[in-house]
Amino acid sequence: MLKACLNGGRGSAEHPAVPIAPAELAADAARCAALGVAAVHVHPRDSAGIESLHPDAIAEALAAIRTTRPGLPVGVSTGAWIEPDPAARVAAVRAWQVLPDFASVNAHEEGAEAVAAALHERGVMVEVGLWTVEAVAAYRGWRVPVGRILVECMAEQPDVALADAARMLTALPAGHRDAARGEVGHRDAARGVAGSPAAVPVLLHAEGPGTWPVLAEAVRRGLHTRIGLEDTLQLPDGTPAPDNAALVAAALAAGAR
Numbered sequence: 001m002l003k004a005c006l007n008g009g010r011g012s013a014e015h016p017a018v019p020i021a022p023a024e025l026a027a028d029a030a031r032c033a034a035l036g037v038a039a040v041h042v043h044p045r046d047s048a049g050i051e052s053l054h055p056d057a058i059a060e061a062l063a064a065i066r067t068t069r070p071g072l073p074v075g076v077s078t079g080a081w082i083e084p085d086p087a088a089r090v091a092a093v094r095a096w097q098v099l100p101d102f103a104s105v106n107a108h109e110e111g112a113e114a115v116a117a118a119l120h121e122r123g124v125m126v127e128v129g130l131w132t133v134e135a136v137a138a139y140r141g142w143r144v145p146v147g148r149i150l151v152e153c154m155a156e157q158p159d160v161a162l163a164d165a166a167r168m169l170t171a172l173p174a175g176h177r178d179a180a181r182g183e184v185g186h187r188d189a190a191r192g193v194a195g196s197p198a199a200v201p202v203l204l205h206a207e208g209p210g211t212w213p214v215l216a217e218a219v220r221r222g223l224h225t226r227i228g229l230e231d232t233l234q235l236p237d238g239t240p241a242p243d244n245a246a247l248v249a250a251a252l253a254a255g256a257r
Contacts, residue, residue: 008230086111
């Protein structure tokens with residue numbers, strides 16, 4: 001699966017094509033879906049353009065995307081930088097009137113498992129974000145079911161990002177490691193590997209200069225991956241990316257599916 005991460009925390013000052021308003025997110029999501037992405041990940045904003053978990057911000061972004069591209073799975077972030085108070089993040093999830101198809105929860109953040117539990121209770125698929133080997137260890141103790149693991153390489157240097165990817169993938173529970181080595185297909189990973197119900201599909205990606213090398217590694221391993229202006233502003237050759245659609249086209253050309 002290739003997912004498009006449309007905006008993240010970026011604003012138009014960083015790149016004029018970063019979609020912020022619901023209509024912009026919807027138009028970008030439709031363009032990327034037409035190219036072949038299987039899902040989109042967005043960071044909804046409030047009326048001031050600030051990332052928000054408020055029910056109105058979530059509902060407006062989701063409604064716009066679903067109206068423009070019905071059936072396209074849409075996910076959001078629950079990052080602590082959006083709402084630092086763990087209890088407030090849980091309360092926000094419980095107040096959502098329109099639900100995303102999935103939402104990411106970073107395992108290293110305070111209160112992460114409680115946020116994941118609130119999502120699971122609402123019927124929202126949980127994506128657990130793992131940034132470090134220590135975060136992998138924290139996730140291994142979770143009692144909340146997750147639908148997808150995000151192995152997220154945050155190092156600036158590509159070689160460090162690739163090394164971090166290898167370490168985190170190795171640290172995953174056994175069934176996950178099998179999927180991460182490319183020893184099973186995505187459908188097998190979703191069902192469970194070798195009878196292990198704990199096996200969960202893995203999405204591998206990076207940010208900044210490590211984006212394209214790590215995407216190539218995800219392709220090599222047969223893992224899910226993602227691309228978009230949230231992660232990088234550059235095409236594989238280092239030239240500026242015009243927009244999310246150009247990044248998606250380049251990822252598809254690199255073998256991502």
